[in-house]
Amino acid sequence: GAGVSQSPSNKVTEKGKDVELRCDPISGHTALYWYRQSLGQGLEFLIYFQGNSAPDKSGLPSDRFSAERTGGSVSTLTIQRTQQEDSAVYLCASSPTPGLDNEQFFGPGTRLTVL
């Protein structure tokens, strides 16, 4: 079956512009996660959705970052007034439920470059 998909795969934007990143989780997965990975670094947790609600937004770096999930499925991560330090790979993952032992399945990521 289809895995997690993300679009676009690559995004180059100018400093100050807004960007929207999209994640399509595996069908039926209720939990959805956004992470950021800078070059050579580990994964930085951004936000977690259970259904359409976000119990944990603690990882969002600033108020320029926001995310929503509609219909318990597709999620979009929006970055307003992008800065060069926002350049990274943005990874989305989903799992069947947020249970303790549930594997997170990752999408291929969106590589964001802010010029």
Place this chain on the structure above:
Amino acid sequence: RKEVEQDPGPFNVPEGATVAFNCTYSNSASQSFFWYRQDCRKEPKLLMSVYSSGNEDGRFTAQLNRASQYISLLIRDSKLSDSATYLCVVNMALSGGYNKLIFGAGTRLAVHP
């Protein structure tokens, strides 16, 4: 202190070698532990869960020491295809019964002929 700490490496080993990675975590309430593998410019994928009694999957053995808050991964008979970054992952319980995973920065392994 980071919530999950790993030696970044790189570990450069010849084919056939045995190599071990360690990881420490700070949250004593963590209940679930995993090793993920991430190939260069690819997304992370689950390698194996780590159970209290220790568990083995082919050439891979994972161990957990709750008292020391320490997790290990042992790879025997290394293959060229094992070259990757290995991420140590622990859960963090949130209010409302939810959990999130905390990823270490990873240990890079390079297996050479």
